[in-house]
Amino acid sequence: MTTQVFVDGAAGTTGLEIVTRLAAHPEFEPLVLDEARRKDPEARRQALNDTPFAVLCLPDDAARDAVAMVDPESATRIVDASSAHRVADGWTYGFPEIVGRDAIASADRVSNPGCYPTGFLALVAPLVRAGLLPADWPYTVNAVSGFSGGGKALIERFEAEPDIAFRAYGLSLDHKHLPEMQQHAGLEHGVLFAPSVVPAYRGMLVEVPLHLGAMATNPSADALRDELGAFYAGSPIIAVRSGEPPAELLIDRDPEPDDGLVLAVFGNQGGWNARLIAMLDNLGKGASGAAIQNLNLMAGLPETTSLQLHPSH
Numbered sequence: 001m002t003t004q005v006f007v008d009g010a011a012g013t014t015g016l017e018i019v020t021r022l023a024a025h026p027e028f029e030p031l032v033l034d035e036a037r038r039k040d041p042e043a044r045r046q047a048l049n050d051t052p053f054a055v056l057c058l059p060d061d062a063a064r065d066a067v068a069m070v071d072p073e074s075a076t077r078i079v080d081a082s083s084a085h086r087v088a089d090g091w092t093y094g095f096p097e098i099v100g101r102d103a104i105a106s107a108d109r110v111s112n113p114g115c116y117p118t119g120f121l122a123l124v125a126p127l128v129r130a131g132l133l134p135a136d137w138p139y140t141v142n143a144v145s146g147f148s149g150g151g152k153a154l155i156e157r158f159e160a161e162p163d164i165a166f167r168a169y170g171l172s173l174d175h176k177h178l179p180e181m182q183q184h185a186g187l188e189h190g191v192l193f194a195p196s197v198v199p200a201y202r203g204m205l206v207e208v209p210l211h212l213g214a215m216a217t218n219p220s221a222d223a224l225r226d227e228l229g230a231f232y233a234g235s236p237i238i239a240v241r242s243g244e245p246p247a248e249l250l251i252d253r254d255p256e257p258d259d260g261l262v263l264a265v266f267g268n269q270g271g272w273n274a275r276l277i278a279m280l281d282n283l284g285k286g287a288s289g290a291a292i293q294n295l296n297l298m299a300g301l302p303e304t305t306s307l308q309l310h311p312s313h
């Protein structure tokens with residue numbers, strides 16, 4: 001007997017990838033409304049209340065509306081892929097490696113992290129928690145994403161405007177990811193976030209450049225890497241890179257889906273500077289893979305079931 005998971009927003013970029021993973025899942029079965037009913041409030045209300053699990057792959061307002069449609073006595077457990085509930089009371093932040101797998105397993109309302117915050121928090125949260133990086137530091141995040149990170153609208157735009165080679169945005173410095181980065185890393189100040197998009201379908205590099213020598217904690221790059229390695233030891237999903245730095249890090253134009261996350265710490269010889277870099281698929285650990293990981297934990301299953309993990313992880 002398989003367990004049904006209602007995918008609300010299944011025709012969208014994240015929704016489609018979740019349906020693919022659920023269709024290959026031995027324990028879950030995706031429930032999808034047909035084209036005529038996928039935005040019909042009554043059809044959605046019924047599916048949201050009568051299905052053991054629901055994943056919301058919707059814009060923020062539609063996700064809030066969906067949650068409001070769930071009767072208080074309904075047993076439906078929700079994973080929300082939107083940014084509507086990432087710092088909201090009553091919701092568990094769906095980053096198992098950081099909040100703890102037990103917290104996800106017992107939660108009824110789980111909010112998936114944003115794709116950029118997944119990279120940032122994977123790098124910074126364990127190091128702040130360990131006291132190696134200061135909580136009161138003014139952190140900067142430079143990030144590059146594939147265009148599927150902006151959903152159907154940005155995919156259509158990049159397909160219609162092939163001349164765009166690079167797009168910097170977030171220039172009003174009020175990106176919706178700022179609150180979750182600050183709160184879940186335990187920081188005193190908001191981060192300075194500089195996101196951008198390149199003409200690749202998926203994939204992202206999220207970088208935190210650090211002036212280690214100016215910090216009171218004055219950690220070495222090796223100490224940061226060792227701490228991350230210990231923190232994620234045994235994770236089948238998150239890997240910490242070791243060895244000599246490569247000459248370059250590349251984002252392919254159209255890579256395979258990948259639910260893993262690779263972290264790297266590069267430091268200079270004098271020990272003053274470091275570059276912390278996370279590499280992930282915005283639609284994998286950045287969205288759909290994280291949703292499946294959370295569903296697995298909520299259902300008491302191995303967290304990697306039906307994840308699309310490549311040999312390097």
Ligand SMILES: NC(=O)C1=CN([C@@H]2O[C@H](COP(=O)(O)OP(=O)(O)OC[C@H]3O[C@@H](n4cnc5c(N)ncnc54)[C@H](OP(=O)(O)O)[C@@H]3O)[C@@H](O)[C@H]2O)C=CC1
Pocket residue numbers: 008009010011012013014015038039040056057058059060062081082083113114115148149150151152153282283286287
């Ligand atoms: N893309 C990514 O890399 C990531 C996305 N997310 C988040 O996941 C959510 C979905 O994003 P994404 O898949 O990229 O976006 P898309 O725009 O690709 O998909 C959203 C889907 O929701 C549908 N929809 C909108 N309003 C309603 C409604 N009222 N009822 C039912 N369906 C509705 C849309 O319909 P229609 O097809 O008609 O437009 C569309 O199919 C967003 O909150 C996004 O921020 C999170 C992490 C990463």
Ligand SMILES: CC(=O)N[C@@H](CCC(=O)OP(=O)(O)O)C(=O)O
Pocket residue numbers: 081082083113114115116145146147148149150151154177195196197
């Ligand atoms: C390239 C691009 O546009 N990316 C999206 C973030 C994608 C993501 O993390 O999803 P959430 O919006 O649910 O947080 C943005 O910057 O708004």
